[in-house]
Amino acid sequence: MNISDIAKMAGVSPATVSRVLNGNARVKESTRQKVEEIIGNSNYSPNQIARNLSNGCNRNVAYFAPDVENPFFSKILHGITGMANTLNYNIFMIGTDEDPELEHRKLMDINRSEFCGVIITPVAEDDAATAAALKELSQSGLPIVLIDRDIQNGHYDGVFSDDENGAYEAVKLLICEGNRKIALISGPPASRPGRKRKEGYLKALHEYGIPVRDDYIINGGFKEDITYEAMKKLMALDDPPDSFFSSNNQSAKGVLRYLKENHIEIGRDVTLVTFDDIPELVYAGIDITVVDRPVMEMGSEAMRLLDRRLQGRRGPNPEKGIGDDVIQRSIVKTSLIVRGSERIQRRKAKGKK
Amino acid sequence: MNISDIAKMAGVSPATVSRVLNGNARVKESTRQKVEEIIGNSNYSPNQIARNLSNGCNRNVAYFAPDVENPFFSKILHGITGMANTLNYNIFMIGTDEDPELEHRKLMDINRSEFCGVIITPVAEDDAATAAALKELSQSGLPIVLIDRDIQNGHYDGVFSDDENGAYEAVKLLICEGNRKIALISGPPASRPGRKRKEGYLKALHEYGIPVRDDYIINGGFKEDITYEAMKKLMALDDPPDSFFSSNNQSAKGVLRYLKENHIEIGRDVTLVTFDDIPELVYAGIDITVVDRPVMEMGSEAMRLLDRRLQGRRGPNPEKGIGDDVIQRSIVKTSLIVRGSERIQRRKAKGKK
DNA sequence: AAGAGGAATGAAACCGATTTCATAAAATGA
DNA sequence: TCATTTTATGAAATCGGTTTCATTCCTCTT
Numbered sequence A, B: 001m002n003i004s005d006i007a008k009m010a011g012v013s014p015a016t017v018s019r020v021l022n023g024n025a026r027v028k029e030s031t032r033q034k035v036e037e038i039i040g041n042s043n044y045s046p047n048q049i050a051r052n053l054s055n056g057c058n059r060n061v062a063y064f065a066p067d068v069e070n071p072f073f074s075k076i077l078h079g080i081t082g083m084a085n086t087l088n089y090n091i092f093m094i095g096t097d098e099d100p101e102l103e104h105r106k107l108m109d110i111n112r113s114e115f116c117g118v119i120i121t122p123v124a125e126d127d128a129a130t131a132a133a134l135k136e137l138s139q140s141g142l143p144i145v146l147i148d149r150d151i152q153n154g155h156y157d158g159v160f161s162d163d164e165n166g167a168y169e170a171v172k173l174l175i176c177e178g179n180r181k182i183a184l185i186s187g188p189p190a191s192r193p194g195r196k197r198k199e200g201y202l203k204a205l206h207e208y209g210i211p212v213r214d215d216y217i218i219n220g221g222f223k224e225d226i227t228y229e230a231m232k233k234l235m236a237l238d239d240p241p242d243s244f245f246s247s248n249n250q251s252a253k254g255v256l257r258y259l260k261e262n263h264i265e266i267g268r269d270v271t272l273v274t275f276d277d278i279p280e281l282v283y284a285g286i287d288i289t290v291v292d293r294p295v296m297e298m299g300s301e302a303m304r305l306l307d308r309r310l311q312g313r314r315g316p317n318p319e320k321g322i323g324d325d326v327i328q329r330s331i332v333k334t335s336l337i338v339r340g341s342e343r344i345q346r347r348k349a350k351g352k353k
Numbered sequence C: 001a002a003g004a005g006g007a008a009t010g011a012a013a014c015c016g017a018t019t020t021c022a023t024a025a026a027a028t029g030a
Numbered sequence D: 001t002c003a004t005t006t007t008a009t010g011a012a013a014t015c016g017g018t019t020t021c022a023t024t025c026c027t028c029t030t
Helices: A003-010 A014-022 A029-041 A047-057 A069-085 A100-109 A127-140 A163-176 A192-207 A224-235 A251-262 A295-313 B001-011 B015-024 B029-041 B048-055 B073-089 B100-109 B128-139 B164-178 B190-205 B226-237 B249-261 B295-313
Strands: A058-063 A090-095 A117-122 A144-147 A159-160 A182-185 A215-218 A243-246 A273-277 A289-292 A329-332 A335-337 B060-065 B090-095 B117-120 B144-147 B157-161 B182-186 B216-217 B241-246 B271-275 B289-292 B331-334 B333-339
Touching: A003 A029, A014 A029, A014 A182, A029 B029, A047 A182, A058 A069, A058 A100, A058 A127, A069 A090, A069 A295, A069 B073, A069 B090, A090 A182, A100 A127, A100 B241, A117 A127, A127 A144, A144 A295, A159 A163, A159 A192, A159 A273, A159 A295, A159 B226, A163 A182, A163 A192, A163 A273, A163 A289, A163 A335, A182 A251, A215 A224, A215 B128, A224 A251, A224 B100, A251 A273, A295 A329, A295 B015, B001 B216, B015 B029, B015 B128, B048 B090, B060 B073, B060 B100, B073 B090, B073 B295, B117 B128, B117 B295, B144 B295, B157 B164, B157 B295, B164 B182, B164 B190, B164 B241, B164 B271, B164 B333, B182 B190, B182 B226, B182 B249, B216 B226, B226 B249, B241 B249, B249 B271, B295 B331
Parallel strands: A058 A090, A058 A117, A117 A144, A144 A159, A159 A329, A182 A215, A182 A243, A243 A273, A273 A289, B060 B090, B060 B117, B117 B144, B144 B157, B157 B331, B182 B216, B182 B241, B241 B271, B271 B289
Antiparallel strands: A090 B090, A289 A335, B289 B333
C-alpha cells in the first residue's frame, strides 16, 4: 500500500495525495476530504524512509553514553527521550562502555543520511580519534551536542554543570564544619568535570588558608574500584585524612565500600561529601551530603539545543533557530543537599575516635 | 557525493559501483580495485536511507521501556545495545514512563518502513490498546519480542525469568530460617512477574503447611511509594508480619525506607528478602538476600531472538533463522544471593555492632 | 575460424515519497 | 464576453541507491 495506490483509489495523482498528506499545499477542499477519507479507510501510512530520502533529512538523533547502567546517564537519557518525544525526534542509543576505541568506531559509523545530529558524552576529553571523528561529522554538517564532558579544541554546543562552584561549595561546607584534613578523590584530569571539581576544591582550601597537601589528592577515575584502591593508599598515610570530597557517585561508592569494610563510620570517624546524589542510600539510612544537579534537565536541554541548531540550519528562522556563528553552552547550577555527613557528631558519639 | 559521482570518476556505471560496494556480485578484479581505490580516496559513504528504501528493509529496532531510570531496565538496555552492536542493529529508545496511553501512542507511531522489529516491556499486560497495537504491528510483519512482562492473548517471542521458582526459593529460605509471619509485597496482579512471584510465594507456604493470610498479601505495584504506603497498612495490623518478601527492587526500597523511618532493624526485628538485586545497598553496608537474575543477558537474548526471527523472514535459512510457525520463549534462571537478611540474629543481637 | 557458453558491464526500471513545472479550470475584472 | 489572474492538479524529474535484463566481450571447443 503506497501513495499511488491511494491516488488511484481517490482518482487523483500521487502529487495531490502528497499535498494532502503534508497539509501545506493548496488543494481544493472537496478533493482533500475525498483523499482523507480514502486514507482513513485504508491502513495506509506513508513510508518514512522514502520521505527522508526525498526530503534529504530525518529526525534521528544518535546518543552516545559511556556507561548505560550509571544512573547519571539513565537520567540524562530520560531527559533526552522526554524532550525528543515532544519535539518529535527519534533517539538512537549507543553505549560506548567507556571504551574510546568502540566510541570512535561507532562514531565513524554514523551516517549523515541516517542521523540529523549527535548528542554525546565522550569517553575521554583528549582522545584524538574521537576528536577527529567528531570534527569530521561536524564539518560534514552534523550538529554535535556535548553533555557533561568536553572535547579538546572542539567548539560544539554543550550542556555542562557548574562543576567548580559545586565542588567549591561542598568543600567550603566541610571546612566550615571544622574539617581540615580533607582529601580529594578526583576524577580523570583529562575531563572537564574532573578538572573543574578539583579547581573548586583548591579554591575553597586557598580561600580558608588551608595548605594543599598533594598526598591528599588522589585520582579515583570516576570509578568505584579505582577509588577503593585509592582509599587504601590514602588511609595508609602516616597522617591520613579524616574528611573526603568525592568527585562523583561512583567514587562515593568506592569510598563507602572502603569505609564499611574497615568499620570506619561516617559522622563518628570521618566526614564525606560527594558530587552527584545517590538516592538509594537514603533508603539505606545513609545520609550523605551531596552536590546535586538537575540531571534530567541536562538531557532535555541538550535535546533542545540540538533542535535549535537544526532549526537554524533548515533556513534562517530568527525566532526558532540559531546561526552557525554562535556556540550554545548551557551551564546548569548545582545545589547542595545537606544531610549531615559533613559533620562529626562530637556530642552524641560515645566512643569518640 | 553519490554513487554516480564515484561511477563517473572510475569510468564505470553506478551498477558496477553498487556491485563493488556490496561485495557479492561478479566484478572483474581489476575493475573492483579501481573502484575501491577511487572510493578510498574520496570521502564517499553510501546513503543508508537510499539503501533502505531500495532494499525495503533496515536494521533499526525500537525498544520500549516503561521506566528508563530503573536500573533493571538500564541493564536490559545495556544487554540490548551490546548485542545490537555485534549484530549490527541500531537501537531506537522509547521511554513510556509507565503510561499506557503514551505507550500506545508511540506504538502507533512505529512505522514499518523505519523499523524492522520491536522489543518491548509493556506497561500493562492487560491493556487492550497496547495489545491491539502490537497485534497490528505483528500482523503487518514486524516481529515483536517481549521482555519480562507478557501480553494477554499475544503469542510473541519473549525473554522472561523463572519468576515463580525464584520467589519460591526465596520464601522457602525465609521459612527454613524459622520465619512464619511472612508478608508478600506483590506486584501488579495483571503482570506476569507479579502473578508468578505470588504463585511462588503461595507454593512455598503451602508446601510447609503455613496458612495463607490474605491480610499479609498486599500490592506494592512494583513501586516504591505504593509499597511504602502498603507497609503502613501491614504494620498497623493487630498481628503484623515480621518477615517480608518484596516482589522487586523498587518495592524493596519502599520497605527499606519504611523500616528505616520507623527504626525497625533488619536482622533484629524483621527479615527481608527481595526479588532483584540492588547493588548500591552493599556499599551502604546493608546486606539483603535477593533473588538475582542475569538481567543484561535478558536484554542480549531478546536482541538475539529478534535477529533469529528476522533471519527466518529474510528467507528460509535453516541454520540461522527461525520459521513463523515457532514461538521463541527464553526463560532465564534466577539465583539466590544469600546475604543474611533472611535471618534473625537472636544470639548475636547485642554482641555485634 | 566459427559458434557456444560464460563472465563483465551498462541501461533502465524500481523503491515511495516530494516538488517543480506546465496546464487546465475557475475566478476575477473591465 | 473576453482577457487576465488565480487556483487546482497531473506528468515527470528527483532523491541515491539496487537489481533485472540485455548486451558486449572473452575464452574455450571443435
